Amino acid sequence: MDGIAETPAPAIDPFDVGRPELYHKDAWRPVFEKLRADDPVYYCETGRSGPYWAITRYEDIVRVDSDPATFSSSHLLGGVTLEDKSNVTFMQMDPPQHTAKRKSVTPIVAPKSLAQMEVLIRDRAAKTLDALPRGEEFDWVDRVSIELTSMMLATLFGHPIEDRRTLVRWSDTITADLDDPDSPIRTEAQRGEVMREFYLSMLDIWKRRREEEPRFDIVSILAHDPDMRNAPVEEITGLFGLFLVGGNDTTRNSMSGGMWGFAQHPDEWRKLKADPKLLGNAVSEIIRYQTPVIYERRTALRDVEIAGKTIAKGDRVGMWYISGNRDESVFEDADSLKIDRPNARQHLSFGMGPHRCVGSRLAEMQLRVLWEEVLKRDLEIEVLEKPSYAFSNLVRSPTRLPVRIKA
Ligand code: HEM
Numbered sequence: 001m002d003g004i005a006e007t008p009a010p011a012i013d014p015f016d017v018g019r020p021e022l023y024h025k026d027a028w029r030p031v032f033e034k035l036r037a038d039d040p041v042y043y044c045e046t047g048r049s050g051p052y053w054a055i056t057r058y059e060d061i062v063r064v065d066s067d068p069a070t071f072s073s074s075h076l077l078g079g080v081t082l083e084d085k086s087n088v089t090f091m092q093m094d095p096p097q098h099t100a101k102r103k104s105v106t107p108i109v110a111p112k113s114l115a116q117m118e119v120l121i122r123d124r125a126a127k128t129l130d131a132l133p134r135g136e137e138f139d140w141v142d143r144v145s146i147e148l149t150s151m152m153l154a155t156l157f158g159h160p161i162e163d164r165r166t167l168v169r170w171s172d173t174i175t176a177d178l179d180d181p182d183s184p185i186r187t188e189a190q191r192g193e194v195m196r197e198f199y200l201s202m203l204d205i206w207k208r209r210r211e212e213e214p215r216f217d218i219v220s221i222l223a224h225d226p227d228m229r230n231a232p233v234e235e236i237t238g239l240f241g242l243f244l245v246g247g248n249d250t251t252r253n254s255m256s257g258g259m260w261g262f263a264q265h266p267d268e269w270r271k272l273k274a275d276p277k278l279l280g281n282a283v284s285e286i287i288r289y290q291t292p293v294i295y296e297r298r299t300a301l302r303d304v305e306i307a308g309k310t311i312a313k314g315d316r317v318g319m320w321y322i323s324g325n326r327d328e329s330v331f332e333d334a335d336s337l338k339i340d341r342p343n344a345r346q347h348l349s350f351g352m353g354p355h356r357c358v359g360s361r362l363a364e365m366q367l368r369v370l371w372e373e374v375l376k377r378d379l380e381i382e383v384l385e386k387p388s389y390a391f392s393n394l395v396r397s398p399t400r401l402p403v404r405i406k407a
Helices: 020-024 029-038 058-065 097-103 111-130 140-157 161-174 188-211 218-223 233-246 249-264 266-274 276-290 360-376
Strands: 041-044 052-055 137-139 296-300 304-306 309-311 316-319 381-383 398-400 402-405
Touching: 041 309, 052 058, 058 296, 058 304, 058 316, 111 140, 111 360, 137 140, 140 161, 140 218, 140 233, 140 249, 140 360, 140 398, 161 188, 161 233, 188 218, 188 233, 218 233, 233 249, 249 266, 249 276, 249 360, 249 381, 249 398, 266 276, 266 360, 276 360
Parallel strands: 052 316
Antiparallel strands: 041 052, 137 402, 296 316, 304 309, 381 402
8 A cells, every 4th residue: 555645534523513423422412512602603614414504502593593585494405404305395495485385284283183183192191101011110212202102193194003113113214324323224225215115105095085085184184285185296205204203203202301301300290290280381391401303404595694603605504403492591500401491482492483393282282191191190200221312413312211100
């Protein structure tokens, strides 16, 4: 190898907050604390998928998220993740196109649909809790968080309930990070195969729903929507993918995050038991504390200045919700779970602008019902170990949380 100089490995930037290891090892807090204090709009030159800006303070995140005329979600520019993706759903569109398309899915979370769903969700939560072992260890993530959210997802999709774990497998594969040593797939081609399997199954339900009377599942709602009925097939399947991931991982993670939060703050659990009226606020606080979606990306459409830094047209801009939710200038003692926090509802976990989460009410209801049913049974649940977290820079996902219910 004479004459060929070895290329030195690029130095790791300790402030590259796009590294999945940071969340896998649950080591993100001090990094963001330093960025918020010293360099809140940080340019990382060595990101896995190229350079990007990290926006880490609450106010700046709100500004970026609320200004789609300057910060675009468009799939033509790479979409909403640091890795450029060409998925086309309304999540990867800007107004006015976004506004019109988003309208077609809002009936799914209209008050009437939610009221119908609540009955079902409560019944399932009750049965799931009653079936848990007493006096022996089990995994809260698997037995409660995944179980309840996958049942909900099967209902949303009109997918057979007994086959709900297939939905979990699809969702976990679609979101898998290929650098994760435990990833269920190794290549993009394998991901493509699993996505095809999911899409074909959904399109089969779609075809049936078009011929049937309208129901309240998402497939039926889209199949009967005048605009979506004849939309290109990629747009339909893209939407199924969006709901699969949006409706599954995030709520699941809040169910696990809430359990871990109460384990770390037992006084807050006692406070809730003494005053269950605090539950509505507690749910918002759990979602703030957990921050199930770590960041979302935009692309700058023009040169723009934030906090003294000039972001150039075409630059990738990451809004780190996980950091904004721990911004001490907005949330006092931000690293603590406080169920009566006066401004818990101002959290950034659902985003803030025109793309604010469509499923927020449904997610909040699922969480409220779960904790209502736990309180009703007066379950004393002991967390036995810290959670393990997924290898992902996008979802903050506990993968295992061993617990025991006192017999
Ligand atoms: C968008 C978080 C549950 C469907 C989003 C966004 C976030 C988010 C951060 C992007 C916001 C932005 O870009 O400004 C969450 C969290 C959840 C949750 C933390 C649970 C705690 C759900 C559920 C559903 C859902 C249950 C479906 C039933 C969607 C959809 C969008 C979205 C369709 C795209 C909205 C748009 O682009 O206009 N969600 N989500 N989410 N979420 Fe959720």
